[in-house]
Amino acid sequence: MGRKTRNEKAPLARQPVTCKKVLRMNNHTVIRDELLKAMTFYRELGFEFLPSKEEVIHTLIAGITTKNEKGSEPCNQVAESPGAYMVNKKQALDALRDEIGDCQRCRLSNGRKNIVFGEGSVDADIMFVGEGPGRDEDIQARPFVGTAGKLLTNLIVKLGIKRDEVYIANIVKCRPPGNRNPEEDEISTCIPFVARQIEIIQPRVIVCLGRIAAQALLKTGKPISRLRGDFLDFNGIAVMPTFHPAYLLRNPKDKWLTWEDMQKVLEKLKNIAEQ
Numbered sequence: 001m002g003r004k005t006r007n008e009k010a011p012l013a014r015q016p017v018t019c020k021k022v023l024r025m026n027n028h029t030v031i032r033d034e035l036l037k038a039m040t041f042y043r044e045l046g047f048e049f050l051p052s053k054e055e056v057i058h059t060l061i062a063g064i065t066t067k068n069e070k071g072s073e074p075c076n077q078v079a080e081s082p083g084a085y086m087v088n089k090k091q092a093l094d095a096l097r098d099e100i101g102d103c104q105r106c107r108l109s110n111g112r113k114n115i116v117f118g119e120g121s122v123d124a125d126i127m128f129v130g131e132g133p134g135r136d137e138d139i140q141a142r143p144f145v146g147t148a149g150k151l152l153t154n155l156i157v158k159l160g161i162k163r164d165e166v167y168i169a170n171i172v173k174c175r176p177p178g179n180r181n182p183e184e185d186e187i188s189t190c191i192p193f194v195a196r197q198i199e200i201i202q203p204r205v206i207v208c209l210g211r212i213a214a215q216a217l218l219k220t221g222k223p224i225s226r227l228r229g230d231f232l233d234f235n236g237i238a239v240m241p242t243f244h245p246a247y248l249l250r251n252p253k254d255k256w257l258t259w260e261d262m263q264k265v266l267e268k269l270k271n272i273a274e275q
Contacts, residue, residue, distance in 0.1 A: 210244030
């Protein structure tokens with residue numbers, strides 16, 4: 001066979017993802033700017049292509065916004081200061097919220113009043129993940145603002161932390177009818193969004209509130225009574241499953257177990273800070 005001409009292309013499956021192709025994947029301004037900075041940085045290191053897997057690209061972008069192992073400043077100007085880095089996280093969360101839009105991806109959209117995206121510090125050390133919004137949350141478009149939410153807020157304050165210093169989200173972002181448990185297809189449709197919130201915020205510890213949140217995030221069928229009290233892992237982040245505040249309202253005798261779990265969380269944060 002003769003040599004390929006300059007205009008001939010290799011089969012699609014064999015073509016690497018070039019910088020120009022990545023830019024065509026999504027024309028959102030924030031994503032475009034972050035990809036451009038990432039590509040410039042890695043091109044200077046000698047890379048000709050970015051990997052084709054989305055999750056790897058996210059990792060590469062995140063890698064240039066943090067300090068290296070020796071503690072020196074980043075090689076580019078994506079994160080000139082902690083404040084600038086937090087702005088980038090805020091932009092990424094805003095872009096994710098825009099992507100969700102007026103979501104109609106599952107049946108939960110039929111009865112909801114509001115999408116409950118999540119709230120809190122973009123630089124939180126602790127991220128709380130519940131199962132889904134209730135009536136009060138659906139009305140206010142904020143997570144954990146009802147009676148169970150007040151108990152959670154009290155718990156956070158007793159830990160010596162302000163509520164706005166943590167991040168709070170749910171596995172599903174629309175209220176299930178009658179506060180029923182979200183169904184598997186609803187969870188599978190919505191969980192990629194909370195996974196991306198975790199990816200953006202990069203908390204040091206995730207606290208799963210209740211069985212559904214823990215089972216969904218950790219991909220397990222074990223009951224919360226067997227999961228709680230021990231650290232597990234989600235993409236390299238420590239996860240502490242514990243009881244849902246609504247359960248504690250019905251079973252106040254178990255509050256001390258959740259308090260015990262949260263003491264372990266504080267100890268974990270201390271150990272991480274000392275490393």
